[in-house]
Amino acid sequence: MADTDLPSSGASKAELNSDLIHLIYDTAIDNSLWPETVLRIYEAFEEGEVAPDALHDLQVHFAKGLQISERIVRLQERGDLQDRLMRSLALRVELFGHDGRRIDTLGHAEAVPKLDGPRDPAPEHGFFFGPDRVRELGLPPEVASARISFTQGVEGMAAAVAHDLSLRPSQRALLESFLRHANLRRAADEQNLSYETARTYFKAICLEAGVSGQAELLRMLVLNPALMLRGDRAAEPASQIRRLIQRPDGGQIEVFVLGREDAYPIVHLDALSGGALDLLAYPERYLPLLDRIGARLVLPCRPGMFGSSFRPMTGALDHAEEVQLVCDAMGIDRFSLLSYSYGSVAALGAAAGLQKRVDRVVLASVCYPDFVAPDWRDRDFFYQVSQMIGRRWPGLLRRVIPFVTKSILQNIDNYADQAAARAKCPHEEAILMSPDIRPRSRAMLEERIAGGMDGIVQEYRIVAQPLDFDLSELTVPLHLFHGAEDRVNPLEGARALARKAARAELTELPGRGHAFIYAEWDWLLCAAAGVPYRIPPPDRRGILTKAQ
Template identity: 25%
Template sequence: MTIPAPHDRRLRLGDGRQLGYTEYGVPDGHPVCYCHGFPSSRQEAGLLHQAARIEGIRLIAPDRPGYGLSSDRPGRQIHDWPADLAELTERLGIDRFDLIGVSGGGPYALACLAALPARIGRCTLICPLGPIYLAPVRRTMAPGVRASLSLARRLPRLTNRFYTGPIPALLAARPEVVARLRYRNAAAPDRAVLDRPEVTAALDRTIVDAMRDGAHGARRDLHLYPRPWGFEPDRVDRAITLWHGDTDNTVPVAHAHWYARHLPDCRARILHGEGHYSLPVRHGHGILKGLITVHD
């Protein structure tokens, strides 16, 4: 797997904020926007670069506010993201595009589907985070994650202090700390992929990039995920294809089952023996091919 250096760009939005983004795949290809995970950045989409090139896709990956190259937006909500994505694509001269949401980018992709039905063609979710503001979904998360979510809900000031202290700088300077935690919590399929130096290096770069100016984006996302998202996922009445591995220890496959039950038009593909990282790395080509060939 070869992941090129990102061709970073910045766009000044109408409200004066900077929106950072990069592109992978084919410059004049079929436009697909990528909603990155948590905590991560636009560089995460580089894992799909080769697959995007093969499928003739122009993969456009912006940073959410407070991540990477994008200005922070204090007080932002999940349902604010569609306006940023709409402005970016309009400025790029793109009238209609397809959409991918990965992990913690899943809620943001759904918000875009709800708010921009005329602009978005097809949507694929990859191991998407479910509505963890609902207790049954939240209980499927690992104990340590549930504890973090509980702190974020009940003691937001403590969480803010953690993410505004020296921790973000440490993570940016020592991404191997996150890499060790990632590996320790990973299932066997994920460990097999994480043993590949180019994959771990790419994931490490996303952490460094996400924390380059602090952890404003991560702090805000941790505040938003366990609270109502500002829209009802089960009312997003659009055709969605969902991919999830049944050995995912990061976002349990129970989240995919929730979406399959509650989204009006969801085609779920549960892959046996795949995890959170192995799924996009091993099946990226099939995922992108399915996205652009599925019927509207």
């Protein structure tokens, strides 16, 4: 029996208690096991498998296990922060032992040759520290020498300087060639320029930089600390997409906006990860379609998430106030609502509170909190947390959700692999295996919780309780789209919502799972905008699928 296997139902309660305790501490070390462990403990309590006199001891061990895991996660987060900081710099730090072999490499480590024996590892561009200097730096005794190298390529250096000095494209191209050859004549030849034209361009560059010649320009570039930052600094910031709207209580709501100001507004309420329609990273993906159908996307960030201030909420109806504040501030009268997964609860609440202003509601991968799936044990962990643990043990959400969220950030590949392996159709598996979805999911989740965990915990608490209004009194047209192979939100829940609502139409999507919006956002936007659309067969896969 594996270390984390539990005994069969015929085992004694004492044996079960002992194995649960072992499982808790195994999970404390491997925190990717927490979803299964939390669910197993929940089942043991609910089914009376735990001896009454052992309840307190098990609770104590559970709390200790969480504390151990939280400490490990904090150490992982600290190490991850240091690694990411080093990778963001155009520096490479190499540490060598007394035999001249490399012990470790920090920072950007592409194309670093291995050393076969003791030799002076002097860098071509950077600094070399011998034994005396290494001791002065306080490095461990096994480190005999170190070198620090600059790794910013000439393309990156030229792009950074061109951005800072507002150089013209022709000047940037000449500067890049000059940095490559350190010779103006060779740079001119590479750019097919006469030497006199190159000198004219170069004088303009030096004038903008405040230097007098080639040697001084090179010295300025080498000693410029800004050039140690990796990445394309010339890229357009997302400031045109991100906006802040003030609440009457002094707080703020962050809103992502994409599309023409005079276009029809689609207010999108995303799932808890916040990246199904990734406007920050890929605005060019959505703009052509938005322009074609005369629509714009408005994504209000819910309280406590991204740049939105936290405020207490009690139920789904409270989302109407947030949407109203955003629409009033932006001069929006009428609009439609588009939601994905757990965002369904926010969309339904906003529609119920703003019925006179909402034209239609489109729900993708419908979450209906009034319905609890009989097969909940076979569903995704987050459904189990919201619909089972959240209903029975709501106080546990404040402890479990922040920790599991951090665990996902630390083990994003493991969680993604598990989700893809459990996919019930090729369409879902292809989306979950997309090379862009993992880093962007992590980046968006990190941004979503950057201000703390209160917002995401509150969202789970609201999703875990029945709707706080009568769905049968909602007169806004509801268009429901649900994958037949959805493992997160049950199809039966979407059917139950369609039966309960006054004006609901459900479209079941064969061969699709939970995340189909990533590949089929185009016709969903058309449905939300009220323009004709066609649902294609389930062979358009992947997050980068082009619009029809």
